[in-house]
Amino acid sequence: MAVYKLLLLPGDGIGPEITAEAEKILDFLGEAGVASFETETGLVGGAAYDAHGVAISEEDMKLAQEADAVLLAAVGGPKWDGVPYDVRPEAGLLRLRKDLALFANLRPAICYPALAEASSLKPDLVKGLDIMIVRELTGGVYFGEPKEITDLGNGQKRAVDTQVYETYEIERIGRVAFELARKRGNRVTSSEKANVMKSGLLWREVITALHKREYSDVQLDHMLADALGMQLVRWPKQFDVIVTDNLFGDILSDVASMLTGSLGMLPSASLGAPDASGKRKAMYEPCHGSAPDIAGKEIANPIAMIGSLGMALRYSFDLPAAADAIDAAISAVLAQGLRTADIKGSAASSVSTSQMGDAIVKELREILK
Ligand SMILES: NC(=O)C1=CN([C@@H]2O[C@H](COP(=O)(O)OP(=O)(O)OC[C@H]3O[C@@H](n4cnc5c(N)ncnc54)[C@H](O)[C@@H]3O)[C@@H](O)[C@H]2O)C=CC1
Ligand SMILES: CC(C)CC(=O)C(=O)O
Numbered sequence: 001m002a003v004y005k006l007l008l009l010p011g012d013g014i015g016p017e018i019t020a021e022a023e024k025i026l027d028f029l030g031e032a033g034v035a036s037f038e039t040e041t042g043l044v045g046g047a048a049y050d051a052h053g054v055a056i057s058e059e060d061m062k063l064a065q066e067a068d069a070v071l072l073a074a075v076g077g078p079k080w081d082g083v084p085y086d087v088r089p090e091a092g093l094l095r096l097r098k099d100l101a102l103f104a105n106l107r108p109a110i111c112y113p114a115l116a117e118a119s120s121l122k123p124d125l126v127k128g129l130d131i132m133i134v135r136e137l138t139g140g141v142y143f144g145e146p147k148e149i150t151d152l153g154n155g156q157k158r159a160v161d162t163q164v165y166e167t168y169e170i171e172r173i174g175r176v177a178f179e180l181a182r183k184r185g186n187r188v189t190s191s192e193k194a195n196v197m198k199s200g201l202l203w204r205e206v207i208t209a210l211h212k213r214e215y216s217d218v219q220l221d222h223m224l225a226d227a228l229g230m231q232l233v234r235w236p237k238q239f240d241v242i243v244t245d246n247l248f249g250d251i252l253s254d255v256a257s258m259l260t261g262s263l264g265m266l267p268s269a270s271l272g273a274p275d276a277s278g279k280r281k282a283m284y285e286p287c288h289g290s291a292p293d294i295a296g297k298e299i300a301n302p303i304a305m306i307g308s309l310g311m312a313l314r315y316s317f318d319l320p321a322a323a324d325a326i327d328a329a330i331s332a333v334l335a336q337g338l339r340t341a342d343i344k345g346s347a348a349s350s351v352s353t354s355q356m357g358d359a360i361v362k363e364l365r366e367i368l369k
């Protein structure tokens with residue numbers, strides 16, 4: 001049986017609660033002989049700051065570099081609002097993404113049939129929804145320099161963030177989107193603000209040229225990011241693959257999450273480029289944050305986290321059947337009416353975080369027996 005090295009980074013807020021549910025799945029997969037996982041657990045975000053005064057220690061960075069994959073839950077929270085900017089919890093997550101060169105963030109927004117009623121849109125608009133948002137993750141305004149606040153000395157301050165993209169960064173994320181589209185609905189919508197941003201102009205130029213040169217078999221449309229936000233809530237099923245920059249991808253995927261019922265439903269895979277042997281660095285992380293408003297209450301939805309583990313099985317461990325089984329188990333428990341508080345409709349029975357995890361393991365056991 002294959003053995004995979006997985007680094008768990010529970011982080012802050014609801015992070016440890018949802019990580020415990022992912023660990024139940026890992027234990028079961030080991031028990032069932034699907035694969036064996038050698039796990040280590042590290043600290044990131046506020047938890048790392050409290051222990052070491054940094055958002056991630058060098059030791060944990062080394063573990064992340066050496067692992068076959070990282071499974072990170074979430075970082076941040078009001079407890080760390082006053083800490084220096086460079087060591088704020090989010091800096092740990094950004095460093096992991098940057099140092100592991102995880103430039104491609106895949107955020108699938110899939111509406112499970114049983115949750116069409118839980119969406120903020122009318123069920124007909126979201127039933128069968130299956131969008132893949134491909135977000136550029138190591139460039140753009142989250143990383144561009146200069147990034148500073150200057151005291152102008154007259155009672156005023158000036159803050160600067162820099163949006164910067166180079167051709168190769170746009171090309172490589174474009175390639176990920178076109179390749180994914182070929183295995184799905186064969187359509188890519190590229191999104192930026194070419195009407196007001198130079199980086200948007202370059203983005204459109206590079207994606208257009210790449211399409212013409214290598215992917216003319218895929219249907220390509222361009223849509224300004226503000227209009228795309230509107231179209232996501234007007235008629236989301238028009239989209240197949242959406243490719244966009246770091247900031248717009250962050251915002252648009254949170255919008256898309258509500259189409260599926262809750263932010264607690266959206267998993268993600270953050271992938272690097274394959275090396276000569278085809279292996280790539282990867283981190284799997286729910287799209288949501290640390291949800292401090294519900295932390296410690298045992299009501300967080302663990303599905304985004306468990307779905308992220310499913311993506312690890314698919315993209316890092318070459319276990320597509322086990323990944324499919326996790327998706328099927330999630331779908332089945334939702335069809336049985338089990339709901340955490342964030343997706344609870346009138347007819348559903350409310351379960352805790354751990355009850356949801358247990359129910360998914362139980363289904364998985366049935367599916368894989
Ligand atoms: N990847 C990460 O670690 C991210 C971290 N953050 C950080 O998280 C902290 C809180 O940020 P917020 O803006 O409140 O965003 P958030 O994503 O943590 O929460 C937004 C809303 O969604 C709900 N929610 C999120 N995940 C849920 C789940 N699994 N089950 C049920 N409900 C869920 C929360 O209760 C809250 O009402 C901040 O420090 C922020 O920087 C935010 C986004 C991503
Ligand atoms: C650095 C993160 C807190 C940004 C974010 O919201 C995300 O990646 O989803």
Ligand SMILES: [Mg+2]
Pocket residue numbers: 250251254287
């Ligand atoms: Mg976000």
